[in-house]
Amino acid sequence: MGNEARRRAYLDALGITAWQRREANAESAREGETAPAQPMATPPPQAPTSPGTQPSDPSPSSQPEVAGLDWSALTEQVAHCQRCRLHETRTQGVFGVGNPEADWLFxxxxPGAEEDRRGEPFVGRAGQLLDAMLHAAGQSRDSVYIANIIKSRPPKNRDPKPEEIAACLPYLRRQIQLIQPRLVMLVGRVSAQTLLDSTAPLGRLRGQVHRLPGFGIPAVVTYHPAYLLRSPLEKRKVWADLRLARKTLEEGM
Ligand code: SF4
Structure with missing residues (x-):
């Protein structure tokens, strides 16, 4: 299967069947069939933070335990981490996967049950959908980096507790420091609200370019693939989010 045919197959998986490169035919009727471009907002207004529900101090300097650690030392520390009680029930820590020098950080x-078992984020059906999202955007698991805000699986896939997020976030922040991505894709409500320090619903956080507090890196919010499996009609919105992210990267915002 050629590259274009493969891209179309991935777009089919996203429910987007008629996209083609803008430069190929800017006036094409197909362009009108894609999800509408989202308005850019720079910087966007932040919803008020609810005290006590979000981890405090998002600055990279608030990570004394991991400051200065290189990639392998950080990986090792996550593998043996007992900073919160999730280590008691996890199979293994799920550090992340992909290119540690990636432009895009998802x-x-x-981790869910499958991720906990395999030690890799976004696997199983939701992972396959994320792969389709990546390929539709001209990326792959090897060209981007994929991580979670929490490295150990919460029991029964419940939402992580604020104290667990607070304990684990220094690892992610150090990953961001080391990767130095040009754009961050915040996948799902918990990721978006935590890293934007907001309580706004995901639908209000989408469709604009945020700046990651403490880093200043452009950040775009989108739905979690697990949610898309339950709500396939939202796939077009994800495609719009990916287009916004790619436009942001191309314009070097
Ligand atoms: S979730 Fe994070 S802080 Fe908690 S045990 Fe796992 S790696 Fe450590």
Missing amino acids: IGEA
Whole structure:
């Protein structure tokens, strides 16, 4: 299967069947069939933070335990981490996967059962859908980096607790420092609200370019693939989010 045919197959998986490169035919009727471009907002207004529900101090300097650690030392520390009680029930820590020098960093919520078993984020059906999203955007698991805000699986896939997020976030922040991505994709409500220090619903956080507090890196919010499996009609919105992210990267915002 050629590259274009493969891209179309991935777009089919996203429910987007008629996309073609803008430069190929800017006036094409197909362009009108894609999800509408989202308005850019720079910087966007932040919803008020609810005290006590979000981890405090998002600055990279608030990570004394991991400051200065290189990639392999950081990986090792996550593998043996007992900073919160999730280590008691996990199979293994799920550090992340992909290119440690990637331009795009995808950040989800926490490992599920399959991720806990395999030690890799976004696997199983949701992972396959994320792969389709990546390929539709001209990327792959090897060209981007994929991580979660929580490295150990919460029991029964419940939302991570604020104290667990607070304990684990220094690892992600150090990963961001080391990767130095040009754009961060915040995948799902928990990731978006945590890293934007917001309580706004995901639908209000989408469709604009945020700046990651403490880093200043452009950040775009989108739905979690697990949610898309339950709500396939939202796939077009994800495609719009990916287009916004790619446009942001191309314009070097
Ligand atoms: S979730 Fe994070 S802080 Fe908690 S044990 Fe796992 S790696 Fe450590």
